[in-house]
Amino acid sequence: MPDKNWFDTARFGMFVHWGHSSQRGCELSWPLVGGAFSLPYSQNIPVEEYHSTASTFNPQNYNPQEWAKFAKCLGMQYAILTAKHHDGFAMFHTQVSDFSIQRSPYGKDIVGEFVDAMRSAGLRVGLYFSLIDWHHPDYPAFTEADKPYIFGQYRQPNPAQWQRFIDFMFNQVRELLTNYGKIDIIWFDGSWERTPEQWQAKELGEMVRSLQPEILINDRLPGCGDFDTPEQFIPPQPPLCAWETCMTINESWGYNSNDKSFKSPRRIIHTLCEVAGKGGNLLLNVSPMGDGKIQLELLGRLAEVENWIGDNEESIIGTEPGLEPWQFYGPSTRRGNRIYLHLLMKPYDSIDLRGVPIKRVKSVQVLGSGMELSYTTRCAIMDSLLNGDPIGELIIKVPEIAIDPYATVIAIDFGVGNESASALS
Known part of the structure; x- marks a missing residue:
């Protein structure tokens, strides 16, 4: 075969x-x-x-x-x-x-x-x-x-x-x-x-x-x-x-x-x-x-x-498809618990990800340079209070200095959830 x-x-x-x-x-x-x-x-x-x-x-x-x-x-x-x-x-x-x-x-x-x-x-x-x-x-x-x-x-x-x-x-x-x-x-x-x-x-x-x-x-x-x-x-x-x-x-x-x-x-x-x-x-x-x-x-x-x-x-090489189109407006790939966002258009200050486990976010950085990016999260108020692993939005600030002239790649590392190491939502 x-x-x-x-x-x-x-x-x-x-x-x-x-x-x-x-x-x-x-x-x-x-x-x-x-x-x-x-x-x-x-x-x-x-x-x-x-x-x-x-x-x-x-x-x-x-x-x-x-x-x-x-x-x-x-x-x-x-x-x-x-x-x-x-x-x-x-x-x-x-x-x-x-x-x-x-x-x-x-x-x-x-x-x-x-x-x-x-x-x-x-x-x-x-x-x-x-x-x-x-x-x-x-x-x-x-x-x-x-x-x-x-x-x-x-x-x-x-x-x-x-x-x-x-x-x-x-x-x-x-x-x-x-x-x-x-x-x-x-x-x-x-x-x-x-x-x-x-x-x-x-x-x-x-x-x-x-x-x-x-x-x-x-x-x-x-x-x-x-x-x-x-x-x-x-x-x-x-x-x-x-x-x-x-x-x-x-x-x-x-x-x-x-x-x-x-x-x-x-x-x-x-x-x-x-x-x-x-x-x-x-x-x-x-x-x-x-x-x-x-x-x-x-x-x-x-x-x-x-x-x-x-x-x-x-x-790119050796990756799998990343997020669903509704989660991020652009191509994304993944390798284990690392997600790669490919920014094919310059962002207006920040980008949003939806439907991700926000408390599992460990780091956000520009892949090529290693520059750490600041981010905030939000979700439903009751989920924040009662859910130990809430699903919500991740908002990443992307300064002008971080932008690659061809395509900026942002790498996001997630921690392992209770249900499985591979699940991100």
């Missing part, structure tokens, strides 16, 4: 979208089908022209050890690489196709190097694999005549073609889960173009679990998901199961030189706080350039995130 304990409180991971098209500075895969409405900077590139850069892919500056160090400093707990995107190019050595990094000038196994580097740094490892393959002749391959790409209208193979493709797809998944040691997550994508029966999703899931019994499978292999994957947004209500939201730093998944719509460090930090407060993970995408370097615009922003994480990681 898959072990989800680590994933349930991981909170932060790195998604890496990378492929031969990154040399061109364009989005992965989608330009070859003419772009997509959800990717505003996705170009329209002729199919053969798009595929042609597979023969020149030679990322001499690829340094996965640096990527792993970078992720570790950000507090990330896992990293997922695009082993094969919709364009069909395999970033690993495969025996069932010539369309792979093995046949490129680079030659070395990018997936193998990635897995080794992340594992050496103590990170969990995941591999992204698209069920779609717009290059494989039996899929069938996408052509210029198939443009424009219309969701729900796809050319269908004949039965013999489809069986050959299914055998090919199963073989590639088998290679990924056999040749690289333990893989913690397989992140499927692209299921919208065929039915679960066509994908043989049940059989594929069974094969995955037979090869890697402890692996986690995302929800994009129909009927087989261990966790949900909302994309590019934070769900208003957290899913009932384990979940992560995958999100780009600009508006593109792959390195796109035209896309300058970058999120600010503050927005990234606020997103991380909100996701953690709802019990999810943020899978934040980085998109290396064609030579393997990560663009400076991303590094600069993430360096500021790293500085914030250095002071506040305790309030």
Whole structure:
């Protein structure tokens, strides 16, 4: 059975979208089908022209050890690489196709190097694999005549073609889960173009679990998901199961030189706080350039995130959701009897918590600086007189000097109540 304990409180991971098209500075895969409405900077590139850069892919500056160090400093707990995107190019050595990094000038196994580097740094490892393959002749391959790409209208193979493709797809998944040691997550994508029966999703899931019994499978292999994957947004209500939201730093998944719509460090930090407060993970995408370097615009922003994480990681990684929304107007997390409040807006002098055991409050401080904050409490008069453990309001004064320019985190320590060490209300 898959072990989800680590994933349930991981909170932060790195998604890496990378492929031969990154040399061109364009989005992965989608330009070859003419772009997509959800990717505003996705170009329209002729199919053969798009595929042609597979023969020149030679990322001499690829340094996965640096990527792993970078992720570790950000507090990330896992990293997922695009082993094969919709364009069909395999970033690993495969025996069932010539369309792979093995046949490129680079030659070395990018997936193998990635897995080794992340594992050496103590990170969990995941591999992204698209069920779609717009290059494989039996899929069938996408052509210029198939443009424009219309969701729900796809050319269908004949039965013999489809069986050959299914055998090919199963073989590639088998290679990924056999040749690289333990893989913690397989992140499927692209299921919208065929039915679960066509994908043989049940059989594929069974094969995955037979090869890697402890692996986690995302929800994009129909009927087989261990966790949900909302994309590019934070769900208003957290899913009932384990979940992560995958999100780009600009508006593109792959390195796109035209896309300058970058999120600010503050927005990234606020997103991380909100996701953690709802019990999810943020899978934040980085998109290396064609030579393997990560663009400076991303590094600069993430360096500021790293500085914030250095002071506040305790309030994110390994935590559980904290208070209910009616108790505090903002994200909160908890670790045992310590509650972390994430202030995403500057307070007017003070903040209020409702429905907490006010006589159990032991300390209130700013997490990053350790500054002690003054507070008052109140509850119903009779509760104050007759109840040894009353539930009421906690009012915390937050002076201007305590406010962090990105997000202020306040840590509140509660003593143990009579009923249990974990109960706070």
